[in-house]
Amino acid sequence: MNPYAPKLTKIKKIIEETPTIRTFVLEGKPIEFEAGQFAELTVPGVGEAPFTPSSSPYAPDLEFTIMKVGRVTRALFELKEGEIIGVRGPFGKPYPLNDFKKKDVFIVGGGVGFAPLRSLFLALIENIKEYKKIYIRYGARTPKDIVYKYLIPGWQKIKNVDILLTVDVGDEEWKGRVGVVTTILDEIPVDVKTTPAIVCGPPLMMKFTTQRLVEAGFKDSNIYLSMEKNMSCGIGKCNHCRVGKFYVCKDGPVLTWKDVKDIEDPFL
Numbered sequence: 001m002n003p004y005a006p007k008l009t010k011i012k013k014i015i016e017e018t019p020t021i022r023t024f025v026l027e028g029k030p031i032e033f034e035a036g037q038f039a040e041l042t043v044p045g046v047g048e049a050p051f052t053p054s055s056s057p058y059a060p061d062l063e064f065t066i067m068k069v070g071r072v073t074r075a076l077f078e079l080k081e082g083e084i085i086g087v088r089g090p091f092g093k094p095y096p097l098n099d100f101k102k103k104d105v106f107i108v109g110g111g112v113g114f115a116p117l118r119s120l121f122l123a124l125i126e127n128i129k130e131y132k133k134i135y136i137r138y139g140a141r142t143p144k145d146i147v148y149k150y151l152i153p154g155w156q157k158i159k160n161v162d163i164l165l166t167v168d169v170g171d172e173e174w175k176g177r178v179g180v181v182t183t184i185l186d187e188i189p190v191d192v193k194t195t196p197a198i199v200c201g202p203p204l205m206m207k208f209t210t211q212r213l214v215e216a217g218f219k220d221s222n223i224y225l226s227m228e229k230n231m232s233c234g235i236g237k238c239n240h241c242r243v244g245k246f247y248v249c250k251d252g253p254v255l256t257w258k259d260v261k262d263i264e265d266p267f268l
């Protein structure tokens, strides 16, 4: 199999999550994956970029939740339901779910960083009895920027799931917490010595969240960070994605704070 050849797939549905974020539901399941692995999506005639599926690995469809930021994502946002994109992957390593068993799992997300965390969360709740309690702490800029608003109330009703949201700036309807995501990390209701913390979001959010988790007593090797680096090949050949001694495409995309803490500006 040529690892550079994308599988062509129809866009089945497009869900408008926020003014700049959409979920693309693909028809069928062009690739199998485990939570945390990523794929390269191709817009024919434009190019490709890496994204982590946001759907459950157990679901029949494959979904990606994508923020419009540049050339490829702008072209993706031009596409309509029924049009074709390419998918190749999966690449990278999945979250080590076996290491999370019999423990609380503490998930912290910011903005579109909820995408891989949703896939992780859905994989965890598939076998929820294996874990103690699953915590989600999520921050968005404003209430309008919260992704999966239509799913969160259902998740909040699941036994042993505890979800807390915050926005940087509220509006007249918002009754929840206001402040950056670290402000809802003041109370951490888990055993920090054993609990894995899984973090994904914009670089500054990752930096300050990691600082807060370390201060709270989480072990460096238990803080799992999604490293977003420029990628090209996706298979450890082109050197585009190096962070210190790691290739994010092969050794990541999730690395622990223990792995990256000695690297200068690991989140840049």
Ligand SMILES: Cc1cc2nc3c(=O)[nH]c(=O)nc-3n(C[C@H](O)[C@H](O)[C@H](O)COP(=O)(O)OP(=O)(O)OC[C@H]3O[C@@H](n4cnc5c(N)ncnc54)[C@H](O)[C@@H]3O)c2cc1C
Pocket: 038, 049, 050, 051, 052, 053, 064, 065, 066, 067, 068, 069, 070, 071, 072, 073, 074, 112, 115, 116, 227, 228, 229, 230, 231, 253
């Ligand atoms: C493993 C991995 C998983 C990822 N998963 C996801 C995911 O699930 N969802 C998601 O949304 N993203 C995800 N990303 C990030 C995603 O890959 C990038 O957002 C994407 O590659 C951007 O491609 P682009 O061609 O649209 O942007 P590019 O054109 O390459 O632009 C890249 C950056 O340049 C800046 N830029 C570009 N154009 C402009 C402009 N006109 N004005 C100002 N600044 C500009 C933007 O800040 C942008 O971030 C992931 C990245 C990695 C490495």
Ligand code: FES
Pocket: 230, 231, 232, 233, 234, 235, 236, 237, 238, 239, 240, 241, 242, 247, 248, 249, 250
């Ligand atoms: S993207 Fe080519 S080495 Fe990682």
